[in-house]
Amino acid sequence: MSDEGGVMRMRKLDALALPAGQPVELKSGGNHIMLLEIKRQFVATGSLRLKELARAIGYSWRDPEPGGENSMAWYRAAVDGQSDRTATSMAADAGSAHPMARRVVRYNEDDVLATLAVRRWITEHLDELPTVADLQLG
Numbered sequence: 001m002s003d004e005g006g007v008m009r010m011r012k013l014d015a016l017a018l019p020a021g022q023p024v025e026l027k028s029g030g031n032h033i034m035l036l037e038i039k040r041q042f043v044a045t046g047s048l049r050l051k052e053l054a055r056a057i058g059y060s061w062r063d064p065e066p067g068g069e070n071s072m073a074w075y076r077a078a079v080d081g082q083s084d085r086t087a088t089s090m091a092a093d094a095g096s097a098h099p100m101a102r103r104v105v106r107y108n109e110d111d112v113l114a115t116l117a118v119r120r121w122i123t124e125h126l127d128e129l130p131t132v133a134d135l136q137l138g
Contacts, residue, residue: 054114057121061110063103071107074100 016031018024026032047053051066063070078101122129 050111050114050118053118057117059114059117061107061114063107063110066107066110071104074103074107078104 013031016024024031051061054060078098
């Protein structure tokens with residue numbers, strides 16, 4: 001990031017020094033990594049959506065109808081059914097919460113676990129995955 005006339009501008013660094021044994025701080029407004037380019041660097045045979053990636057490696061959600069729109073409907077049903085309680089208190093006490101609140105919490109837990117499963121799979125198989133550059137060489 002650089003300050004140009006009072007406006008912060010991002011600029012690409014060709015390299016970032018990583019001194020041995022020294023921490024390097026990455027943060028918003030300073031040095032950071034843009035992960036958006038990763039999608040263009042690796043070959044995917046279809047969607048890069050979490051539900052599809054996770055299912056492709058064998059992960060499954062506990063709910064038979066997982067999805068963002070569904071979770072919003074479940075949340076609204078839970079809040080409408082528990083108007084005297086806040087959403088935070090429902091999530092904190094999911095065991096005694098409205099059934100839809102429990103469903104939302106379970107769905108969100110599964111999304112986090114699916115993200116972890118995909119991350120672990122990619123890490124374990126990184127050496128086997130071709131990049132766009134690999135395919136362009138052939």
